[in-house]
Amino acid sequence: MNEHFAIANLGACQIDSPLNISGFVSDDDRILFNTRLSNYAQKQDSEGRLLSVEPAGPRKRIFFDPAQTKAAIVTCGGLCPGINDVIRSVTMALFYRYGVKNVLGLKYGLRGLNPAYGDDPIPLTPDYVKDITHIGGSVLSSSRGPQDVSVMVDYLQRLKINILFCVGGDGTMRAAEKLTAEIHARKARIAVVGIPKTIDNDLNLIEKSFGFDTAIAKTVEAVGSAHVEAKGAFNGIGLVKIMGRLSGYITATAALAQGDANFVLIPEVAFDLEGENGFLKALENRMRASGHAVILVAEGAGQELMKQDDLVRKTDASGNVRLHDIGLFLKNAVENYFREIKMEINVKYIEPSYLIRSVPANASDSLYCSSLGQYSVHAAMAGKTGLLVALRKDEYVHLPLSAAISGRQIDPQGNLWFRVLESTGQPAEMKN
Numbered sequence: 169m170n171e172h173f174a175i176a177n178l179g180a181c182q183i184d185s186p187l188n189i190s191g192f193v194s195d196d197d198r199i200l201f202n203t204r205l206s207n208y209a210q211k212q213d214s215e216g217r218l219l220s221v222e223p224a225g226p227r228k229r230i231f232f233d234p235a236q237t238k239a240a241i242v243t244c245g246g247l248c249p250g251i252n253d254v255i256r257s258v259t260m261a262l263f264y265r266y267g268v269k270n271v272l273g274l275k276y277g278l279r280g281l282n283p284a285y286g287d288d289p290i291p292l293t294p295d296y297v298k299d300i301t302h303i304g305g306s307v308l309s310s311s312r313g314p315q316d317v318s319v320m321v322d323y324l325q326r327l328k329i330n331i332l333f334c335v336g337g338d339g340t341m342r343a344a345e346k347l348t349a350e351i352h353a354r355k356a357r358i359a360v361v362g363i364p365k366t367i368d369n370d371l372n373l374i375e376k377s378f379g380f381d382t383a384i385a386k387t388v389e390a391v392g393s394a395h396v397e398a399k400g401a402f403n404g405i406g407l408v409k410i411m412g413r414l415s416g417y418i419t420a421t422a423a424l425a426q427g428d429a430n431f432v433l434i435p436e437v438a439f440d441l442e443g444e445n446g447f448l449k450a451l452e453n454r455m456r457a458s459g460h461a462v463i464l465v466a467e468g469a470g471q472e473l474m475k476q477d478d479l480v481r482k483t484d485a486s487g488n489v490r491l492h493d494i495g496l497f498l499k500n501a502v503e504n505y506f507r508e509i510k511m512e513i514n515v516k517y518i519e520p521s522y523l524i525r526s527v528p529a530n531a532s533d534s535l536y537c538s539s540l541g542q543y544s545v546h547a548a549m550a551g552k553t554g555l556l557v558a559l560r561k562d563e564y565v566h567l568p569l570s571a572a573i574s575g576r577q578i579d580p581q582g583n584l585w586f587r588v589l590e591s592t593g594q595p596a597e598m599k600n
Contacts, residue, residue: 257541
């Protein structure tokens with residue numbers, strides 16, 4: 169067993185699975201962590217074995233007796249397309265594949281695990297969840313911020329919960345880790361399974377996070393509208409601010425999907441505003457040559473350009489640094505620059521972030537969320553805990569909760585960014 173990706177079990181699995189299938193997965197099976205031969209020497213554990221991960225899927229013998237099992241689902245952090253699809257998938261798999269009839273939905277994120285707030289759980293049934301995939305957001309609602317771990321585990325034990333499914337980003341997975349540790353310290357038999365969520369697609373080790381495909385589809389609509397607006401006015405400029413705190417995956421991918429963008433600004437690639445090689449000069453050159461332009465800017469781009477009003481950056485309830493508004497900053501900078509050079513322009517500013525976050529999942533994300541929910545149920549019923557289910561190298565696998573760390577970024581020297589430069593025609597570097 170590779171210690172880097174070891175998955176904990178609550179105990180021996182002594183119950184025959186109720187699933188009448190032939191394709192059970194064995195814990196002895198492993199999936200290689202890396203597919204390139206050139207990386208094998210670097211990807212070994214302390215005993216020299218090639219790094220590998222545990223495959224997801226149903227086990228022939230399970231830990232929990234379905235008739236005696238009680239499960240709960242909690243959704244945390246910002247909204248994202250597909251949350252309701254995950255809730256539905258988990259509920260339906262528990263009910264119809266394993267015969268678990270006692271499933272609760274915890275309201276308003278982790279505060280739903282603190283009885284002091286008085287938010288009573290919602291009984292989840294196939295009838296309750298049957299139509300929720302047509303609704304955006306989360307039917308359980310959400311919240312940011314931590315709660316006292318001891319209080320939450322006390323509440324789980326009071327409710328006699330055997331399995332807790334946590335849907336959220338890296339902050340939620342860190343909270344789930346703490347819950348797992350407290351449960352282990354109490355020698356309680358409660359499985360904690362994470363389903364990673366981040367619309368920015370910036371989680372390390374994970375091929376794709378759910379909601380990303382839908383975000384691209386909706387962002388493309390905004391980019392198309394910005395293009396129409398830019399061409400519909402004399403010297404029109406369409407400026408679209410897009411989600412992406414630390415990474416520009418949505419912005420870059422939308423630019424490639426649509427093909428209308430002329431400038432893509434992301435957190436990973438710094439740029440200057442002023443100067444002969446700066447962004448504003450490049451935009452001026454574009455306007456003089458073509459008479460219109462479409463600019464996509466990720467919300468985390470250009471933060472170093474804006475005046476820092478305080479020495480200590482403020483954070484939200486989840487600990488995320490509050491960003492300065494690059495969208496409005498860039499709009500004002502563009503208008504001021506062209507006013508100074510006495511060149512008429514018409515800027516149309518579009519910020520579709522909340523429209524994108526709150527829509528229902530598209531077909532691609534719905535399929536993905538359905539799989540994540542089902543594989544999570546298989547893992548939980550087998551008594552696995554402290555893990556998350558993820559898609560990696562086109563395989564569904566089990567990873568420790570600690571693997572859900574945000575921070576994956578676009579490589580400015582990588583193929584994706586080169587494709588963006590080729591698609592937009594923008595300068596490879598806008599620095600003096």
